[in-house]
Amino acid sequence: MAERLFESPAYPTVPAGDALYPVHRIFCVGRNYAEHAAEMGVEVDREAPFYFMKDAQSLVPSGATTPYPPGTENYHYEMEFVVAIGAPAFNASADQAKAAIWGYGCGLDMTRRDLQQVARNKQRPWDLGKNVEASAVMTALVPAAELGEIGPQRIWLSVNGETKQDAHLSDLVWSPVELIQHLSRFYHLAPGDLIATGTPAGVGAVKAGDVIRGGIDGLPEIELTLGEPE
Numbered sequence: 001m002a003e004r005l006f007e008s009p010a011y012p013t014v015p016a017g018d019a020l021y022p023v024h025r026i027f028c029v030g031r032n033y034a035e036h037a038a039e040m041g042v043e044v045d046r047e048a049p050f051y052f053m054k055d056a057q058s059l060v061p062s063g064a065t066t067p068y069p070p071g072t073e074n075y076h077y078e079m080e081f082v083v084a085i086g087a088p089a090f091n092a093s094a095d096q097a098k099a100a101i102w103g104y105g106c107g108l109d110m111t112r113r114d115l116q117q118v119a120r121n122k123q124r125p126w127d128l129g130k131n132v133e134a135s136a137v138m139t140a141l142v143p144a145a146e147l148g149e150i151g152p153q154r155i156w157l158s159v160n161g162e163t164k165q166d167a168h169l170s171d172l173v174w175s176p177v178e179l180i181q182h183l184s185r186f187y188h189l190a191p192g193d194l195i196a197t198g199t200p201a202g203v204g205a206v207k208a209g210d211v212i213r214g215g216i217d218g219l220p221e222i223e224l225t226l227g228e229p230e
Contacts, residue, residue, distance in 0.1 A: 011192070012059040015140035016103065021084060024192030026054040026136055027183060028080075028109055032173050032198025039201050049174045049182055052126050054109070054196075058136045062106070065225040066134040068208045072112035075226075077206055078199035079157035079165050079214040081150075082107040083176045084141050085193040089184045097180035100189065101144045106214060106222040107196050108137035113205070138194075139220040147218045150176060157214035159206060167200035169216070 013020035030050050031037040037044045060066055068075060086102025109130070116129025147153070150169050157165040174182070179195055187193075206212060208228045215221040 009057060012056055014059070014061070014105065014138045016084070017141075017143065021102070021141055022192050023056045023059055023138075023194055024190070026056060026059070026194045026196065027187075028052050028054060028130065028196040029174065029179060029198045033167065033171050033200045034173060035167075035171070035201035036199055036203065039203070044173050046173065049179055051183065052130050054131050054136045058131065058133055060134045060137050062137060062139045062220070062222045062224070064134075064137065065227045066110075066137075067227045068229045069110075069112060069132050069135070070229065071128070072114055074112070074114040074205050075207075076111045076113040076203050077157060077159065077164070077212050077224075078109040078111055078203055079155060079222075080107040080109050080196040080199055081155060081169055081172075081176075081216055082138065083179070083195040083197060085180070085189050085195070086191050088191075089180055089189040090187075092181050092184040092189075094177055094181060097177045097184065100180055101176060102191070103141040103143045104147050104216075104219060105141045106139040106216050106219050107194075108135075108212065108214070108222060108224055109196055109199060110135035110137065110224075111203075113203075136196075137222060137224050139222045142219055153217035155200060155214075155216045157202070157212065159204070159210055159212055164204055165200045165202035165214070171200060172197060
């Protein structure tokens, strides 16, 4: 048997009760809050949601300090409600999509906004802007039954104690169940898949030394400190 040329990193994990949830893929939903789409100068596509991805190796735990990334002068926070898949889902019905949800967490989709906008203007993929090392920040996961029905929960974010994002999950254009139904037409969703459901209005730039905090009612709060560039 041929030997590997080098050792592969293990899948990152996030706490999930008394266990660990290995993260295989991170799907992210674009423009899933109408007011955020408006502030970005675009409209919500109400025909179907759309997606981009972050590498699982970009995951870092809440409470971390991460360096300001290279290649950008406009690094943005995006507070997200994250869905963790706990059962296979392919061409899922609404009931099957709901049953596939293991739980929920808070996430940050950190974004090189200047690079994303250049790519968007040239109708190119967003990878340089979105799939950034150490840009997927996650809290522990809470089982779906503990959070209950999705809608009334407040979602918020502050920078250095000043509130920047403040909305409710009822403002989502596409619900978690609808997202799983749609995404499962194109992927065999499975345990280990996270879906970051989009960010509310109020995104903005951060700099080294800033402390980002956020929360969603019923979930652990998230925190990130932005360090100096490496």
